[in-house]
Amino acid sequence: ADQWMGLKMHCDDVGVDFVSSAFSIEAFKLLEKMQVKLWKIPSGEVQNQQLLKKIAETKKPLLVSSGMSSLAELDQAINLIREYHDQFVLMQCTTSYPCPPSSIGLNILEQYKRKYCCEVGLSDHSGTIYPGLAAATLGAKVIEVHVTFNKDMFGYDATSSISMEQLKILVEGVNFIDQMLKN
Numbered sequence: 255a256d257q258w259m260g261l262k263m264h265c266d267d268v269g270v271d272f273v274s275s276a277f278s279i280e281a282f283k284l285l286e287k288m289q290v291k292l293w294k295i296p297s298g299e300v301q302n303q304q305l306l307k308k309i310a311e312t313k314k315p316l317l318v319s320s321g322m323s324s325l326a327e328l329d330q331a332i333n334l335i336r337e338y339h340d341q342f343v344l345m346q347c348t349t350s351y352p353c354p355p356s357s358i359g360l361n362i363l364e365q366y367k368r369k370y371c372c373e374v375g376l377s378d379h380s381g382t383i384y385p386g387l388a389a390a391t392l393g394a395k396v397i398e399v400h401v402t403f404n405k406d407m408f409g410y411d412a413t414s415s416i417s418m419e420q421l422k423i424l425v426e427g428v429n430f431i432d433q434m435l436k437n
Contacts, residue, residue, distance in 0.1 A: 297321030321347030
């Protein structure tokens with residue numbers, strides 16, 4: 255708990271919102287005590303009705319990752335969330351590390367917008383900036399990527415992460431696209 259609080263305090267110090275996925279009721283309680291401003295529902299917890307209900311009851315905004323869910327499971331989760339509020343972004347996610355271009359599923363963003371009448375985002379594990387840029391062009395409001403200091407580092411998700419320099423380019427590109435779409 256001390257390490258989590260240290261991360262939260264550092265985020266507060268540098269002006270970054272601290273966001274963490276809760277994988278259990280205990281983690282939910284810890285994060286709620288830390289006063290997170292929004293919740294990330296990880297792919298594997300979308301079907302966890304007990305946890306999802308606790309989180310939705312806080313009425314804080316949600317990022318809901320679709321990676322391991324069928325449309326029927328997403329229907330159930332979104333119906334539960336909507337019993338409490340409509341502040342969520344449905345994140346298209348393919349749980350493949352790294353995710354090949356043919357599996358990213360950008361075509362699903364429009365399907366989610368129509369089916370659920372909600373904002374959409376992309377949780378990208380390709381290890382490149384291209385899906386994030388394309389998703390921004392298609393109206394994604396949130397882009398999630400894994401970031402590493404060095405792509406040669408040890409770790410199961412190093413190959414599905416982008417570098418700090420790529421993150422900078424992605425942010426610049428998304429901001430550029432946003433300006434083009436608004437004007």
